[in-house]
Amino acid sequence: MADVPGLLVSAPSSGTGKTTVMLGLLRAFADDGLKVQPFKSGPDYIDPAFHLAAAGRSSFNLDTWSMDEVLLGAVSAQSEGADLIVAEGSMGLFDGVAFPGATGHGSSAETAVRMGWPVVLVIDVSGQAQSAAATALGFATYNPDVQIAGVILNRVASPRHERLTRLGMEQAGLRVLGSLPRRGDLTLPERHLGLIQAVEHPDLDAAIAGYAAFLREHVDLDAIRAAASSVSREPSSASLPTPPAQRIALARDAAFSFTYPHLLEGWRAGGAEIIPFSPLNDEAPDPSADLVWLPGGYPELHGGTLAAAETFRTGLRKHAETKPVHGECGGYMALGEALIDKEGNRHRMAGLLGLVTSYEKRKFHLGYRLATLHEAMPGFAAGTQLRGHEFHYSTILEEPDAPLARVVDAEGAEVPETGSRRGNVTGTFFHLIAEARP
Structure with a gap:
């Protein structure tokens, strides 16, 4: 190159x-x-x-x-x-x-x-x-x-x-x-x-x-x-992150938009087929998908629309009966039981996790995260360490499911947003960037 x-x-x-x-x-x-x-x-x-x-x-x-x-x-x-x-x-x-x-x-x-x-x-x-x-x-x-x-x-x-x-x-x-x-x-x-x-x-x-x-x-x-200049580098065969599944239904609209571009590029380069769908338009994920991935975004601005999206919710629940679903930050919130917006209105979410979050009770969460998985999540076995970043204002009111990981910040201090798992469904408040390889 x-x-x-x-x-x-x-x-x-x-x-x-x-x-x-x-x-x-x-x-x-x-x-x-x-x-x-x-x-x-x-x-x-x-x-x-x-x-x-x-x-x-x-x-x-x-x-x-x-x-x-x-x-x-x-x-x-x-x-x-x-x-x-x-x-x-x-x-x-x-x-x-x-x-x-x-x-x-x-x-x-x-x-x-x-x-x-x-x-x-x-x-x-x-x-x-x-x-x-x-x-x-x-x-x-x-x-x-x-x-x-x-x-x-x-x-x-x-x-x-x-x-x-x-x-x-x-x-x-x-x-x-x-x-x-x-x-x-x-x-x-x-x-x-x-x-x-x-x-x-x-x-x-x-x-x-x-x-x-x-x-x-x-x-x-x-x-x-x-x-402009650059450092001369030897040609590299290094690859981007590999896909967590072959056919990935990816939520993509104004409520779900934050996925790191190098991950998507790596998934495509690894042969995965990415099938976008819009929860805001009440679209269900493709039934033939191997994995449903809900990225971060702004679901707190669209609580009423998501609460009314019955086709989306029914399709998501049907998929989760036999195949994995994962959500990051806003996607994690949408997988929960309910989301409370800044006016204090409670909106029903997918109910695949017991998570209840509130944007009314705002608290700033910002920083790098190092997670050691207690449970497997799509693409990664239990025990894997992942590096990511958390950036949101929502507060967890209820999180009754099993913690997904032990999560610490960049200084090694534990953070309470551990993510959670129930059956085939997992979620994290951090956005995945990379596996922490030894």
Whole structure:
């Protein structure tokens, strides 16, 4: 496989505008005729769908806490045939967990170093001028293994503000790759788990085209492309995760949308047939499927619709009599007895597990998870260790079924969301990323 040059778009912190910069770059380069491969550093569920919309090419997560070297290599190999890689960081460039996982602490800086990608640092210069250079210089020198290709100044208030900020960057020896004037309309809608899903955006293509035009006007695209590079790697025969069944009925709609792209790609590459269906449209899973998989998403926003979906519920129950069903996070909630929404309304769910969850009694659950299975789940035997990530606000009110796993966070502390099993049905609050291989 030929090495594809790449770079990583990051920032000192969340909320600096790096996602709009990322989407604008992807679309601008694609409009120039390049095959652009997007990646996301970290366990983000939402951004890859926006990347796909911007670049026309599936985006994949790269995560050093959850993925070993073999899997990192297999995921990065999805760039084959591309002309350029543009990856998006998560949180601040150096932010990660305290204790290492499979290959690292999960920071975007680790991803950049392992892949050999220079970093384009997006700096929010609101309320400062030359002082912004001190922040950028700190990022440029904090880890000598991280190469900073240059900075994009964001939310610049005036030409004078830009001149002063550029002066500071020049004195610090940092290259300015672009300067974006402050514009209140360059934001993406958000909700409690971050951005809304790409499929829910009222006019996503037009929004991304606007970002691309804005960046084309204010950023040196040629300089950014020229800065891209990568680490030369030997060809690898490493493969993505294998499918848990041959025919997989996958719930797919606005309520069930969060499955890591590398898993789906691995299932397809392994010969599995993925058969989508929509619980919100009251569709039953294909009766010939070997496995029904309910991904995460936002069932708490669709409680009444799901409660009324009798065809879906009947088909799911029929399948579970003889064949496995698995749910992750929102899918796990939908397999339970009931879901209570933010207004306190109780909605009947599938009843295949005794789980009762409440979004009215909100509690934030966020972080990496290492699970050791007490019971088998689709694709994995009892005793297997799995790495994943949990991100939701729902509270468990009742969970009477047998725990599926012992689950700990990135620091080894046990978490009470163990998942559960009843008969052929299993569920977890964490989203599976990878098996934790020795």
